[in-house]
Amino acid sequence: MKDFLRLLWLFKGSWRWVLAGVGLTALVILANVGLLALSGWFIASMALAGLGLLHLEYFMPAASIRGLAIIRTGGRYLERLITHEATFRFLAQLRVWFYEHLEPLAPARLQYYRGGDLLSRIRADIDSLDNVYLRVLVPTASAVISVLLMVLFLAWFSPHVALADFAGLLLAGVVVPLIALRLGRGPGAQAVALSGTFRADIADAIRGFGELLVYQALAPKLAALDRSSAALIATQRHAARINGVWSAATLLIAQLSLWVCVIIAIPLVGRGIDGPDFAMIGLFVLASFDAVSALPAAYNALGQTLAAARRIFEVIDTRPAVSEPSSEVLAPSQFDLRVDNLKMRYGETQAWALDDISFAIPEGSCLGVVGQTGAGKTSLLNVLLRFWDFQEGNVRIGGVSLRDLHGETVRGLCAVVAQQTHLFNTSIRENLLLARPDATEEELCAALRDADIFDEVMAMPAGLDTVVGEVGTFLSGGQARRIAMARAFLKNAPLLILDEPTEGLDAVSERAVLDTIGRLTRGRTTLLITHRPQALRLADAVLVLEKGKARVRDK
Amino acid sequence: MALHSAPIPRATAKALDTWLRSRAKAVRLPLTAAIGIGACGGLLLIVQAWLLAHVVDSVVIDHLGLSSAWPFLWGMLAVFVARAVVSLFADAVAFEAAAGVKQTLRGELTRKISALGPGFVAGQRTGDLTNLLLESVDELGKYYAEYLPQMPLAAFIPAAILVFVFPTDWVSGIIMLISAPLIPFFMILIGKGTERLNQRQWRKLAWMSAHFFDVIEGLTTLKLFNASRAEGEIIGRISDDYRRSTMDVLRVAFLSSLVLEFFATVSIAMVAVYIGFRLYYGDMHFLPGFMVLLLAPEFFKPLRAMGTQYHARMEAIGASERIVALLETKLPERPAGQNELSSSARLDIRFQDVGFAYRADELVLRGIDFGLARGERVALVGPSGSGKSTIARLLLGFDVPDEGAITVDGTDLRDIGPENWVARIAWMPQAPTLFHGSIGDNIRLGQPGADEQAVRRAASAANAAAFIERLPQGYDTIVGDRGQGLSGGEIRRVALARAFLKNADLVILDEPTASLDPETAALIADAVERLARDRAMLIIAHRLESITEVDRILVLNEGRIVESGSHAALLAQNGLYAETSALYHEMLS
Numbered sequence A: 001m002k003d004f005l006r007l008l009w010l011f012k013g014s015w016r017w018v019l020a021g022v023g024l025t026a027l028v029i030l031a032n033v034g035l036l037a038l039s040g041w042f043i044a045s046m047a048l049a050g051l052g053l054l055h056l057e058y059f060m061p062a063a064s065i066r067g068l069a070i071i072r073t074g075g076r077y078l079e080r081l082i083t084h085e086a087t088f089r090f091l092a093q094l095r096v097w098f099y100e101h102l103e104p105l106a107p108a109r110l111q112y113y114r115g116g117d118l119l120s121r122i123r124a125d126i127d128s129l130d131n132v133y134l135r136v137l138v139p140t141a142s143a144v145i146s147v148l149l150m151v152l153f154l155a156w157f158s159p160h161v162a163l164a165d166f167a168g169l170l171l172a173g174v175v176v177p178l179i180a181l182r183l184g185r186g187p188g189a190q191a192v193a194l195s196g197t198f199r200a201d202i203a204d205a206i207r208g209f210g211e212l213l214v215y216q217a218l219a220p221k222l223a224a225l226d227r228s229s230a231a232l233i234a235t236q237r238h239a240a241r242i243n244g245v246w247s248a249a250t251l252l253i254a255q256l257s258l259w260v261c262v263i264i265a266i267p268l269v270g271r272g273i274d275g276p277d278f279a280m281i282g283l284f285v286l287a288s289f290d291a292v293s294a295l296p297a298a299y300n301a302l303g304q305t306l307a308a309a310r311r312i313f314e315v316i317d318t319r320p321a322v323s324e325p326s327s328e329v330l331a332p333s334q335f336d337l338r339v340d341n342l343k344m345r346y347g348e349t350q351a352w353a354l355d356d357i358s359f360a361i362p363e364g365s366c367l368g369v370v371g372q373t374g375a376g377k378t379s380l381l382n383v384l385l386r387f388w389d390f391q392e393g394n395v396r397i398g399g400v401s402l403r404d405l406h407g408e409t410v411r412g413l414c415a416v417v418a419q420q421t422h423l424f425n426t427s428i429r430e431n432l433l434l435a436r437p438d439a440t441e442e443e444l445c446a447a448l449r450d451a452d453i454f455d456e457v458m459a460m461p462a463g464l465d466t467v468v469g470e471v472g473t474f475l476s477g478g479q480a481r482r483i484a485m486a487r488a489f490l491k492n493a494p495l496l497i498l499d500e501p502t503e504g505l506d507a508v509s510e511r512a513v514l515d516t517i518g519r520l521t522r523g524r525t526t527l528l529i530t531h532r533p534q535a536l537r538l539a540d541a542v543l544v545l546e547k548g549k550a551r552v553r554d555k
Numbered sequence B: 001m002a003l004h005s006a007p008i009p010r011a012t013a014k015a016l017d018t019w020l021r022s023r024a025k026a027v028r029l030p031l032t033a034a035i036g037i038g039a040c041g042g043l044l045l046i047v048q049a050w051l052l053a054h055v056v057d058s059v060v061i062d063h064l065g066l067s068s069a070w071p072f073l074w075g076m077l078a079v080f081v082a083r084a085v086v087s088l089f090a091d092a093v094a095f096e097a098a099a100g101v102k103q104t105l106r107g108e109l110t111r112k113i114s115a116l117g118p119g120f121v122a123g124q125r126t127g128d129l130t131n132l133l134l135e136s137v138d139e140l141g142k143y144y145a146e147y148l149p150q151m152p153l154a155a156f157i158p159a160a161i162l163v164f165v166f167p168t169d170w171v172s173g174i175i176m177l178i179s180a181p182l183i184p185f186f187m188i189l190i191g192k193g194t195e196r197l198n199q200r201q202w203r204k205l206a207w208m209s210a211h212f213f214d215v216i217e218g219l220t221t222l223k224l225f226n227a228s229r230a231e232g233e234i235i236g237r238i239s240d241d242y243r244r245s246t247m248d249v250l251r252v253a254f255l256s257s258l259v260l261e262f263f264a265t266v267s268i269a270m271v272a273v274y275i276g277f278r279l280y281y282g283d284m285h286f287l288p289g290f291m292v293l294l295l296a297p298e299f300f301k302p303l304r305a306m307g308t309q310y311h312a313r314m315e316a317i318g319a320s321e322r323i324v325a326l327l328e329t330k331l332p333e334r335p336a337g338q339n340e341l342s343s344s345a346r347l348d349i350r351f352q353d354v355g356f357a358y359r360a361d362e363l364v365l366r367g368i369d370f371g372l373a374r375g376e377r378v379a380l381v382g383p384s385g386s387g388k389s390t391i392a393r394l395l396l397g398f399d400v401p402d403e404g405a406i407t408v409d410g411t412d413l414r415d416i417g418p419e420n421w422v423a424r425i426a427w428m429p430q431a432p433t434l435f436h437g438s439i440g441d442n443i444r445l446g447q448p449g450a451d452e453q454a455v456r457r458a459a460s461a462a463n464a465a466a467f468i469e470r471l472p473q474g475y476d477t478i479v480g481d482r483g484q485g486l487s488g489g490e491i492r493r494v495a496l497a498r499a500f501l502k503n504a505d506l507v508i509l510d511e512p513t514a515s516l517d518p519e520t521a522a523l524i525a526d527a528v529e530r531l532a533r534d535r536a537m538l539i540i541a542h543r544l545e546s547i548t549e550v551d552r553i554l555v556l557n558e559g560r561i562v563e564s565g566s567h568a569a570l571l572a573q574n575g576l577y578a579e580t581s582a583l584y585h586e587m588l589s
Helices: A002-050 A059-105 A109-113 A117-130 A132-157 A159-207 A209-214 A218-268 A275-292 A295-316 A377-384 A407-413 A428-433 A441-450 A454-458 A477-491 A507-521 B010-060 B066-122 B126-168 B170-217 B219-224 B228-280 B286-327 B388-396 B418-422 B439-446 B452-461 B465-470 B488-502 B518-532 B567-573 B576-588
Strands: A337-344 A354-361 A366-370 A392-397 A414-417 A495-499 A525-529 A541-546 A549-554 B348-357 B363-373 B377-381 B403-408 B425-428 B506-510 B536-540 B552-557 B560-565
Touching: A002 A059, A002 A132, A002 A275, A002 A295, A002 B010, A002 B228, A002 B286, A059 A117, A059 A132, A059 A295, A059 B170, A059 B219, A059 B228, A117 A132, A117 A295, A117 B170, A132 A159, A132 A275, A132 A295, A159 A209, A159 A218, A159 A275, A159 A295, A159 B066, A159 B126, A209 A218, A209 B066, A209 B425, A209 B439, A218 A275, A218 B010, A218 B066, A275 B010, A275 B286, A337 A377, A354 A366, A354 A377, A354 A392, A354 A525, A354 A549, A377 A495, A377 A525, A407 A414, A414 A477, A428 A441, A428 A477, A441 A454, A441 A477, A441 A507, A477 A507, A495 A507, A507 A525, B010 B066, B010 B126, B010 B286, B066 B126, B066 B286, B066 B388, B126 B170, B126 B286, B170 B219, B170 B228, B170 B286, B219 B228, B228 B286, B348 B388, B363 B388, B363 B403, B363 B536, B363 B560, B377 B388, B388 B425, B388 B506, B388 B536, B425 B488, B439 B452, B439 B488, B452 B465, B452 B488, B452 B518, B465 B488, B488 B518, B506 B518, B518 B536, B552 B567, B552 B576, B560 B567, B560 B576, B567 B576
Parallel strands: A366 A525, A366 A541, A414 A495, A495 A525, B377 B536, B377 B552, B425 B506, B506 B536
Antiparallel strands: A337 A354, A337 A392, A541 A549, B348 B363, B348 B403, B552 B560
């Protein structure tokens, strides 16, 4: 419930659109019911008038029927426009809101959610929140409004009929779908899980096709896939059965309500209601069930949406890993790096990721860092870039303590080339301008030349404006690495951090990248993380990290 | 959301529709049953309208009480129950039609993919094939569960209603008859234009989402350049632009539904008003008039649902395009060889002037000439893209030389039965696959019957036993999806254990130590050393340090062997190898 209210709060910027959409939807529902009911009343009255049993002024009702038809048609058009407008407004707000809350958390807190699925989870969750207005809010709110109005209207003729209709609407709109939802949850979740396994099985079989062939395990694998498919279809069948029972039950409830209302109303004819009223009530009850027909889908979506909202709030509610100083001291003017007795861990119960580390890099020199996976290299970077806070010791740049500086100031002093460099899915130019938005064409070209990739970029179809495919698919690993270095040249920061800059490159590319690094480190205070001996040649001293502890080895 | 389908040309769509229909033959029984049951439902609807009209007529016109209405009311109750049962059965039967098609089709597709072989699979994206087998096939389901049974009903139910309406009131019948075809007509007319606009908007939405997630993925990078905060505004601006342009499109697109609503609603209103006046002038009785009014909305309901069915059909056609393409892909023309290698064979492998092209006229390998025999180790080195992995694929029989031949003990590899050949090989690709299941079963991949002891022996030979036994579940640890939970070095050691257990004559290893830290690389190198004993081994490397011990090194460049010999001999040659090696040593010193 709290999640739901908080979700509604996100609509605060566009509540006028939200209300207008709900109101119009209810209006269309009511116009539809009114059209049928009035038609029933009209022809019954006309029949009685034709028999001379009733005097009728037929102009008004006939015009009203046409009027309701137009309201229903035009209202439906407006309703669709307005609800979509509201949806898109919400979508824009939601994304900005999410981004602005996520930004202070990156990357430290987000690492908890790693394992590849953070992004796909966020993607699916945001997508399902996109639809919360159209799929959940509008059908629910408009159903509540129109049901109340319809029941009040019926109560004016007969409270008993109104009560019977209300009970039917409650059963068909709330009770039965909720039961169906509960019953369907098991097979639904099972179907999702099974299709996940099936997908993974297929992916395995395709990725490992050669191995299956060589190890002669293809036939059993195909038989296993057949079984997975059959199991998936079986759960889909189960879910479809429940769905079928539910829709049959809803149909039956609507008709039974009509039946009960007719039985209640017949004795009332002549005592409070007349013949045309009776005809009207019958059609009214029958049509009233349209108002709740969209509810089951809304409940279904609500479950997904709330789960998605909970996960999104969970990410958002995380506290940033580093608190910024309230006032900032003057940025350093010298750029030697000193780390004294640094201790850092990710949680109070966890082991020290960095345990009493001390080292110093004089301005303009290069310290190589080696160590196995998990030795603390990434933790050291997290501390230096102010992505994570540390518990003990001190880190100083040019004598200024890291904690007295804003994270942005610290990162402004550092240029980073990482093993996993993210190139954005736009032009090479845009990717470079990230480092210095006001850079001129000449400066861009100079940076590319420094990174030894100018000729290759110019040979590409659109030169600087070539669009980098997603995750840098257009470029080879070595090229992407050198574009990232061009970015570092362009940023021209006094501190340089290189994280496994040559990993995964072949000999020729590695050589080219190392040459570039040689130029890049000149005059900059550099921390070079690598386990390639070839790269360590560039270091003036080497720090060996082992399980969070360090020893310095001079060359 | 019709994201995937660039509009399919009419003729193609028609051909695909024919194909979809042809698949329905296998499920004719449930399909016919679904249509029959649905038709019964339609008739029950008419009976229900008649019964209700009767009740209302007796109360309103004849002023009769509840007692005389009871027979009709009981009749209504029976019809209600019957309709509920019909709806239940119609859904269930239609599901079976779809299920039958889906299951057979998946079986056919997986068999086709395996018949097409590794050469085909290598050229496909994993995600594409999984989507094809899972989602595309599921999307076809709607064609059999919804479109095929509902389309005849969309014609039958309105027709049945007209049969009742015409004799009672022909003018109402005419109103319905005229407006009925206008609905699908306008639906198609307006739908065609807006479909394209719609697709453009969806593509835009997809692009916008891609941008959003690209930014989130690169958040760390943005932060490093202090550019992350400005991005929030950009996201807002892009989303707002999208809203504006989409609403421009939707204003027009929703007109189509306006027209549809208009015809259905206004027809009902016209029928009501017209019947009212006929009753007023005493031209007709109340009962048939009221019944026509009850049936009028039911007349338009299936017609309005046609939009959904049409969409289901278009989706199925879109999904079937790639399914049909895959099923119609020609199998490689080469007839599989039949010869058997004797198990005591010497295993003398010779590449004789071998050339290979993935695409016609673009040779990636040419003039490859070398030999490999039991007890020998040959390494392939060279820059990426020089053709090392292609040589391994040719030796595995995954691809066939376009020039020259590979012979084994004098027999052309093409003439040897593929099953017979791969039975002799153990192979570890660059990124070995662990299949969903236990580590033990993964090691047992090639020998499903191997006992626990054999598995342990293989694991310890591969230097994997220690880490496996440290896992809480040991050999029963379930690994999934890309060997989740295991590191790259551990996955490779499990794959090596697989190779040890198979005890093959020929071992092919693709970059066994790439991207590993020195300690893990040493563990693997040690296991590889053991694996090589008494076998023929082909090993691919792009780092030179790891392969100085082998018998022969082939240096590849741009698809040719440019140098070959032992480490020492190659150094003496002063060629590419010596140069690259010197480069390393210079860097190392």
